[in-house]
Amino acid sequence: MTDRSDTPDFTPYAGPAGGWGSLRSVAEILPREGNVVAVGRELLRQNKTDGFACVSCAWAKPANAHPAEFCENGAKATAWELTSRRADAAFFTGHTVADLARWSDYDLEQQGRLTTPLRYHPASDRYLPIPWATAFAEIGAELKTFDPKSVVFYTSGRASLETSYMYGLLARLYGSNNLPDSSNMCHETTSVALKQRIGVPVGTTKLDDFEHCDAIFFFGQNVGSNAPRLLHPLRSAVKRGCRIITFNPLVERGLERFTDPQNPIEMTTRGETRISEQYHQVRAGGDIAVLMGMCKYAIEADDAGRAVIDHGFVAEHCHGYDAFAAAARATTWDAIEAASGLPRTDIEAAAEVYVTAKAVIAIYGMGLTQHVHGIENVEMIVNLLLLRGNIGRPGAGVCPVRGHSNVQGQRTVGISEKPELVPLDKLAKQYGFEPPRTKGLNTVEACEGILDASVRAFVGLGGNFLRAVPDTARMEPAWAKLRLTVHVATKLNRGHLVPGEVSYVLPCIGRTEKDVQATGAQAVSVEDSTSCIHGSVGERGPAYGDLLSEPAIVAAIAQATLPPNPKVPWTDWVGNYAKVRDAIAETYPDFFKDFNARLFTPGGFYKGNRARDRHFDTASGKAEFSVPAMLDAAGFDDAAGRYRLITLRSNDQFNTTVYGYHDRFRGVKGTRDVLFIGRDDMAAAGLAEGDTVSLIGDHHDGRPRRLDGLRVHQYALPRGCLGAYYPEANVLMPVGHHAEQSFVPAAKTVPVRIERA
Ligand SMILES: Nc1nc2c(c(=O)[nH]1)N[C@H]1C(S)=C(S)[C@@H](COP(=O)(O)OP(=O)(O)OC[C@H]3O[C@@H](n4cnc5c(=O)[nH]c(N)nc54)[C@H](O)[C@@H]3O)O[C@H]1N2
Numbered sequence: 001m002t003d004r005s006d007t008p009d010f011t012p013y014a015g016p017a018g019g020w021g022s023l024r025s026v027a028e029i030l031p032r033e034g035n036v037v038a039v040g041r042e043l044l045r046q047n048k049t050d051g052f053a054c055v056s057c058a059w060a061k062p063a064n065a066h067p068a069e070f071c072e073n074g075a076k077a078t079a080w081e082l083t084s085r086r087a088d089a090a091f092f093t094g095h096t097v098a099d100l101a102r103w104s105d106y107d108l109e110q111q112g113r114l115t116t117p118l119r120y121h122p123a124s125d126r127y128l129p130i131p132w133a134t135a136f137a138e139i140g141a142e143l144k145t146f147d148p149k150s151v152v153f154y155t156s157g158r159a160s161l162e163t164s165y166m167y168g169l170l171a172r173l174y175g176s177n178n179l180p181d182s183s184n185m186c187h188e189t190t191s192v193a194l195k196q197r198i199g200v201p202v203g204t205t206k207l208d209d210f211e212h213c214d215a216i217f218f219f220g221q222n223v224g225s226n227a228p229r230l231l232h233p234l235r236s237a238v239k240r241g242c243r244i245i246t247f248n249p250l251v252e253r254g255l256e257r258f259t260d261p262q263n264p265i266e267m268t269t270r271g272e273t274r275i276s277e278q279y280h281q282v283r284a285g286g287d288i289a290v291l292m293g294m295c296k297y298a299i300e301a302d303d304a305g306r307a308v309i310d311h312g313f314v315a316e317h318c319h320g321y322d323a324f325a326a327a328a329r330a331t332t333w334d335a336i337e338a339a340s341g342l343p344r345t346d347i348e349a350a351a352e353v354y355v356t357a358k359a360v361i362a363i364y365g366m367g368l369t370q371h372v373h374g375i376e377n378v379e380m381i382v383n384l385l386l387l388r389g390n391i392g393r394p395g396a397g398v399c400p401v402r403g404h405s406n407v408q409g410q411r412t413v414g415i416s417e418k419p420e421l422v423p424l425d426k427l428a429k430q431y432g433f434e435p436p437r438t439k440g441l442n443t444v445e446a447c448e449g450i451l452d453a454s455v456r457a458f459v460g461l462g463g464n465f466l467r468a469v470p471d472t473a474r475m476e477p478a479w480a481k482l483r484l485t486v487h488v489a490t491k492l493n494r495g496h497l498v499p500g501e502v503s504y505v506l507p508c509i510g511r512t513e514k515d516v517q518a519t520g521a522q523a524v525s526v527e528d529s530t531s532c533i534h535g536s537v538g539e540r541g542p543a544y545g546d547l548l549s550e551p552a553i554v555a556a557i558a559q560a561t562l563p564p565n566p567k568v569p570w571t572d573w574v575g576n577y578a579k580v581r582d583a584i585a586e587t588y589p590d591f592f593k594d595f596n597a598r599l600f601t602p603g604g605f606y607k608g609n610r611a612r613d614r615h616f617d618t619a620s621g622k623a624e625f626s627v628p629a630m631l632d633a634a635g636f637d638d639a640a641g642r643y644r645l646i647t648l649r650s651n652d653q654f655n656t657t658v659y660g661y662h663d664r665f666r667g668v669k670g671t672r673d674v675l676f677i678g679r680d681d682m683a684a685a686g687l688a689e690g691d692t693v694s695l696i697g698d699h700h701d702g703r704p705r706r707l708d709g710l711r712v713h714q715y716a717l718p719r720g721c722l723g724a725y726y727p728e729a730n731v732l733m734p735v736g737h738h739a740e741q742s743f744v745p746a747a748k749t750v751p752v753r754i755e756r757a
């Protein structure tokens with residue numbers, strides 16, 4: 001059962017991650033999307049050198065791929081895109097927008113692929129088909145009327161390097177740096193913190209480091225659901241004796257144990273590999289304290305005469321060690337235990353593994369980045385690694401696990417609201433124009449601009465902005481007042497159903513599909529979490545004859561909006577994406593030299609990383625230790641009845657795309673309206689399993705926020721922490737509740753209260 005049910009089932013899942021459960025889940029999904037045979041054939045091309053780069057997560061694609069180099073969720077993503085279902089013209093003439101707006105996220109996307117350009121028709125409250133040429137002419141005419149600073153050009157991290165480069169250029173030629181992307185809700189905390197502390201905005205590890213590390217520390221990343229192919233290197237590492245230690249408020253199955261579905265012996269014997277040897281259920285927001293405890297232990301062991309700190313590395317490459325060491329010594333274990341919710345002995349046990357390991361990788365995800373003090377979380381990871389020289393040598397490094405398949409790459413080729421991160425002088429010369437130099441809007445600022453009506457138009461290249469952002473109930477009425485909304489999309493989602501005054505939905509080809517242009521079939525490219533760049537070619541489809549590629553749509557909007565510029569050959573670019581890659585190589589020669597020649601390098605070609613070579617391009621020219629001003633990342637005080645809500649992804653969704661209602665690893669079937677709560681908190685609140693409750697926002701801004709109809713489910717969670725699914729829970733998140741500096745919404749510690757129905 002993957003559908004919603006009035007009698008949901010809550011039975012704890014006993015199986016490992018991977019294994020037969022994952023094969024069964026794939027077997028369930030494929031028939032539902034139709035096209036079983038076709039999708040099956042395409043899956044064998046997934047993440048292969050001459051195939052296509054998976055549209056799900058951004059994890060590295062090895063040079064020596066498995067015969068089936070895809071995971072359960074990658075298979076779901078491919079099937080989702082290659083579905084035989086169509087949301088065609090007849091579908092849209094048959095339903096008003098008011099009607100569709102009442103549908104669930106699941107039901108909307110289940111209608112299948114969009115097939116025709118649509119314009120909102122207010123009189124009939126319907127999206128109605130229009131010719132492409134009309135759509136572009138009208139959008140261009142509208143865009144010419146705005147102050148460029150009042151227009152937002154959003155992109156979700158899936159679009160290729162080629163599309164993203166063109167899109168960034170379109171916005172800048174138009175006069176706007178308003179280029180927020182999904183990274184603003186995700187790993188922007190990483191980009192800010194790592195850049196300040198080690199001089200690069202990305203992780204320093206590569207896939208082969210997993211063959212040389214002897215300990216891995218996992219903070220707030222749910223590998224089994226969100227980057228399952230990473231389970232393979234983890235399993236191999238454990239088999240060689242590498243020790244894995246995890247800190248996570250929830251016991252996530254993929255971090256406990258894994259059966260390799262590609263391994264016939266393991267499958268038939270039901271063998272499994274234990275992943276984490278220590279699993280610590282830290283309180284949400286408690287990681288600064290945990291990491292401070294581990295650093296304190298290491299520094300004090302060194303003080304006592306054990307050779308723990310790499311003093312040579314620290315002296316040569318680091319800045320600020322003495323101040324940090326003093327702060328660690330001065331932090332009391334009482335304070336660390338209170339903020340982390342963990343006993344000192346647990347943190348010491350983890351620290352002991354750290355100080356005895358020769359090469360350590362620290363992996364993290366949204367559990368660290370999505371807090372008010374997320375920057376300090378990431379900075380503490382850097383502090384821990386620097387103590388023993390665990391950056392810039394084999395088997396060691398920092399490994400943020402990125403989300404969308406090209407979210408890191410978009411930043412590399414100019415999707416950024418921060419002008420200082422983009423080679424504007426270079427673009428000015430290459431294209432003969434004066435790019436805007438003032439900072440653009442990030443996602444949170446774009447939301448604020450929509451709320452105060454200073455933003456007048458929104459162009460979205462993929463994604464589901466209005467559903468993914470905080471404060472969705474406040475955002476929707478403000479959104480409806482936008483003058484213009486344009487969505488480039490593959491499927492219908494909730495964001496499309498709150499039209500602005502003038503509103504378009506433009507359907508595009510997906511990456512798994514064949515993309516034929518004037519010079520023949522085209523390839524695109526993406527950058528993975530380990531900074532390797534891969535070519536990608538689709539072979540099937542496209543879903544419908546009237547679809548355009550993303551580069552073609554971006555170029556057509558540009559040509560309809562901007563004065564002609566002979567230096568920007570939009571038409572040539574669309575005819576031959578290799579020319580876009582040449583342009584990218586000209587703008588970014590350090591990363592993309594010989595781009596076309598290297599496009600299909602097995603395992604991708606490496607962009608390079610100065611920190612990996614121990615060149616730290618920071619203010620001091622060295623890697624920077626930093627002293628956090630707090631131990632609790634939540635950014636609000638505890639109070640009676642106030643909980644920390646963790647918003648969660650199920651194993652059956654990709655962000656706002658809900659594949660089904662079966663969160664297998666957490667044992668939840670048939671519903672997403674769940675409140676996960678620990679046994680002691682449940683008893684203290686006088687609640688029983690199956691009770692219906694509401695969550696009430698408890699932020700200091702005092703605005704009313706509520707989410708009704710949640711079913712209480714007892715789950716192993718630390719005291720004071722609750723769990724509920726994203727995006728349903730986004731109504732409870734204030735726009736103003738975000739990471740300081742990076743502006744990433746603080747989705748892992750949302751202050752709430754429980755109200756009985
Ligand atoms: N199948 C699938 N794959 C995906 C996605 C998807 O939705 N579905 N989304 C993609 C995207 S865009 C992204 S960004 C990534 C997201 O992948 P992850 O980074 O794994 O993000 P989440 O699932 O939101 O949460 C991560 C974990 O953080 C833990 N956590 C919560 N609060 C804390 C805390 O305070 N401290 C610690 N230590 N842990 C905490 C949660 O229990 C959870 O296990 O995955 C990508 N891949």
Ligand SMILES: Nc1nc2c(c(=O)[nH]1)N[C@H]1C(S)=C(S)[C@@H](COP(=O)(O)OP(=O)(O)OC[C@H]3O[C@@H](n4cnc5c(=O)[nH]c(N)nc54)[C@H](O)[C@@H]3O)O[C@H]1N2
Nearest residue numbers: 156182186462463464468488489491493647655656726747
């Ligand atoms: N509460 C809470 N909120 C969160 C998070 C959280 O953990 N908790 N996570 C945040 C994170 S990490 C992220 S990345 C954001 C995600 O935010 P987004 O990236 O904006 O959202 P998605 O759900 O990935 O977007 C799904 C839509 O993308 C479109 N799409 C799919 N494939 C293609 C394609 O090939 N081309 C085009 N043009 N469109 C396509 C489809 O129409 C689909 O409906 O959400 C953030 N919001």
Ligand SMILES: [Mo]
Nearest residue numbers: 182186403404
């Ligand atoms: Mo993300």
